[in-house]
Amino acid sequence: xxxxxxxxxxxxxxxxxxxxxxxxxxxxxxxxxxxxxxxxxxxxxxxxxxxxxxxxxxxxxxxxxxxxxxxxxxxxxxxxxxxxxxxxxxxxxxxxxxxxxxxxxxxxxxxxxxxxxxxxxxxxxxxxxxxxxxxxxxxxxxxxxxxxxxxxxxxxxxxxxxxxxxxxxxxxxxxxxxxxxxxxxxxxxxxxxxxxxxxxxxxxxxxxxxxxxxxxxxxxxxxxxxxxxxxxxxxxxxxxxxxxxxxxxxxxxxxxxxxxxxxxxxxxxxxxxxxxxxxxxxxxxxxxxxxxxxxxxxxxxxxxxxxxxxxxxxxxxxxxxxxxxxxxxxxxxxxxxxxxxxxxxxxxxxxxxxxxxxxxxxxxxxxxxxxxxxxxxxxxxxxxxxxxxxxxxxxxxxxxxxxxxxxxxxxxxxxxxxxxxxxxxxxxxxxxxxxxxxxxxxxxxxxxxxxxxxxxxxxxxxxxxxxxxxxxxxxxxxxxxxxxxxxxxxxxxxxxxxxxxxxxxxxxxxxxxxxxxxxxxxxxxxxxxxxxxxxxxxxxxxxxxxxxxxxxxxxxxxxxxxxxxxxxxxxxxxxxxxxxxxxxx
Numbered sequence: 001x002x003x004x005x006x007x008x009x010x011x012x013x014x015x016x017x018x019x020x021x022x023x024x025x026x027x028x029x030x031x032x033x034x035x036x037x038x039x040x041x042x043x044x045x046x047x048x049x050x051x052x053x054x055x056x057x058x059x060x061x062x063x064x065x066x067x068x069x070x071x072x073x074x075x076x077x078x079x080x081x082x083x084x085x086x087x088x089x090x091x092x093x094x095x096x097x098x099x100x101x102x103x104x105x106x107x108x109x110x111x112x113x114x115x116x117x118x119x120x121x122x123x124x125x126x127x128x129x130x131x132x133x134x135x136x137x138x139x140x141x142x143x144x145x146x147x148x149x150x151x152x153x154x155x156x157x158x159x160x161x162x163x164x165x166x167x168x169x170x171x172x173x174x175x176x177x178x179x180x181x182x183x184x185x186x187x188x189x190x191x192x193x194x195x196x197x198x199x200x201x202x203x204x205x206x207x208x209x210x211x212x213x214x215x216x217x218x219x220x221x222x223x224x225x226x227x228x229x230x231x232x233x234x235x236x237x238x239x240x241x242x243x244x245x246x247x248x249x250x251x252x253x254x255x256x257x258x259x260x261x262x263x264x265x266x267x268x269x270x271x272x273x274x275x276x277x278x279x280x281x282x283x284x285x286x287x288x289x290x291x292x293x294x295x296x297x298x299x300x301x302x303x304x305x306x307x308x309x310x311x312x313x314x315x316x317x318x319x320x321x322x323x324x325x326x327x328x329x330x331x332x333x334x335x336x337x338x339x340x341x342x343x344x345x346x347x348x349x350x351x352x353x354x355x356x357x358x359x360x361x362x363x364x365x366x367x368x369x370x371x372x373x374x375x376x377x378x379x380x381x382x383x384x385x386x387x388x389x390x391x392x393x394x395x396x397x398x399x400x401x402x403x404x405x406x407x408x409x410x411x412x413x414x415x416x417x418x419x420x421x422x423x424x425x426x427x428x429x430x431x432x433x434x435x436x437x438x439x440x441x442x443x444x445x446x447x448x449x450x451x452x453x454x455x456x457x458x459x460x461x462x463x464x465x466x467x468x469x470x471x472x473x474x475x476x477x478x479x480x481x482x483x484x485x486x487x488x489x490x491x492x493x494x495x496x497x498x499x500x501x502x503x504x505x506x507x508x509x510x511x512x513x514x515x516x517x518x519x520x521x522x523x524x525x526x527x528x529x530x531x532x533x534x535x536x537x538x539x540x541x542x543x544x545x546x547x548x549x550x551x552x553x554x555x556x557x558x559x560x561x562x563x564x565x566x567x568x569x570x571x572x573x574x575x576x577x578x579x580x581x582x583x584x585x
Contacts, residue, residue, distance in 0.1 A: 141210035382408035450580035500531030
């Protein structure tokens with residue numbers, strides 16, 4: 001099963017069992033969101049075609065999130081593996097789509113905190129198994145056989161014939177020659193012994209070296225095993241302490257903990273494998289409201305086959321497709337079920353009653369045939385209170401009628417992916433708002449906007465956009481002086497189609513505005529729950545800034561655009577970047 005699932009950590013694919021049993025999250029990638037480091041991991045299931053990115057600012061909580069999702073995938077795959085025929089597949093898909101809402105009613109969505117903890121003993125991890133295998137596979141050197149020394153020659157008295165024994169000189173010569181031959185044998189023996197002893201010495205020395213290396217390697221592996229076990233147990237304790245802390249923070253209604261808790265709840269929700277599983281969450285403590293931006297499946301991803309009929313004459317199965325009207329109703333039912341299911345899961349899991357209302361906006365990323373490019377559009381939006389929602393009997397309701405009865409708004413035909421303005425509850429009593437300062441009347445034809453003080457420039461932008469939005473009854477408020485540190489102004493446009501909360505940032509720059517400023521604005525738009533962001537500068541934008549802004553609710557206004565807007569409202573000014581640079585030196 002582990003080969004079916006892969007974990008991608010900064011480009012490194014790891015075995016899922018190793019990941020599940022190990023606390024180590026080495027080389028995690030991260031990105032900056034609201035000046036925080038957010039760790040992220042991508043998990044994939046090859047056969048199910050599932051791919052999901054998890055993120056958290058704490059790597060230990062992040063591991064728990066991924067582990068829970070992977071466990072769910074294993075259950076899903078074991079169920080799916082038993083299906084073989086096309087008919088079974090279509091029946092399963094139809095049941096999945098029909099029971100998107102009722103399926104979750106069989107599950108209690110509150111999180112069991114203990115399930116987020118690391119329960120594995122070190123000996124169950126692949127790290128232990130691998131090191132233990134290395135130790136077991138170590139082969140101790142075998143003591144070599146050494147060559148024995150040859151037997152030392154012995155002197156034997158020479159045989160002397162009777163006749164030779166009678167002649168003294170002959171006898172003496174025979175004995176002398178025998179001794180000479182013996183001495184030569186002894187000399188040869190001694191030389192041979194030295195050769196063998198030297199050879200044996202080399203062999204034994206080599207054996208001692210191998211033995212020493214073996215003992216050293218074995219000791220190193222045992223030391224590494226001990227170190228890894230100590231590290232694992234410490235990290236395991238840290239992880240479990242982090243879970244306890246998150247629980248305590250959640251119980252005390254900490255904003256971040258509530259957001260993380262709700263993210264875990266929604267990540268636990270299993271949908272068909274061809275659905276996107278992406279969402280953004282923001283909790284407003286003062287209003288006890290949870291904002292959810294949820295990615296919905298596009299029409300092209302929904303199976304169009306409703307049945308299979310075997311044609312005997314062709315000896316093959318023929319697919320029967322939904323009619324256009326049938327599919328339109330099917331798609332609408334799916335979308336409304338997802339939205340209601342998401343609201344139900346969050347409210348049911350809210351055991352501390354921190355959430356009194358939910359605002360959920362459903363987004364679809366689909367091909368815009370007018371431009372030939374993909375664009376993300378909001379097609380459904382709902383705001384409901386917990387008291388109101390819990391009165392519903394979700395087992396009996398019709399999802400479409402229920403959504404409408406809750407005063408949700410959506411396109412008249414969801415499958416057409418017609419965008420709508422999301423519902424938004426905007427707090428105009430934002431504590432960051434300060435009294436406006438009128439500077440627009442002080443601007444004249446000779447005023448170089450690039451040389452204005454940053455504070456006056458922000459007030460100028462506020463005044464200018466107030467004139468622009470007041471045409472339709474809107475208003476603009478300036479926030480606390482930030483010196484390029486955040487939101488400079490917020491517009492409230494009452495227009496039911498293009499209106500809502502609009503974040504405005506002013507950049508009095510003499511150099512090209514890079515992509516980081518645009519990325520920061522987009523993050524602010526998301527965090528503020530705004531419908532749009534406008535970035536105004538005295539200079540220009542780089543190509544990377546324009547590329548990032550594509551298909552996002554962001555408008556980039558250059559210095560020339562700013563001068564045109566001023567002129568539209570009867571004011572003239574100029575922008576000379578070179579002059580501003582020189583005067584600052």
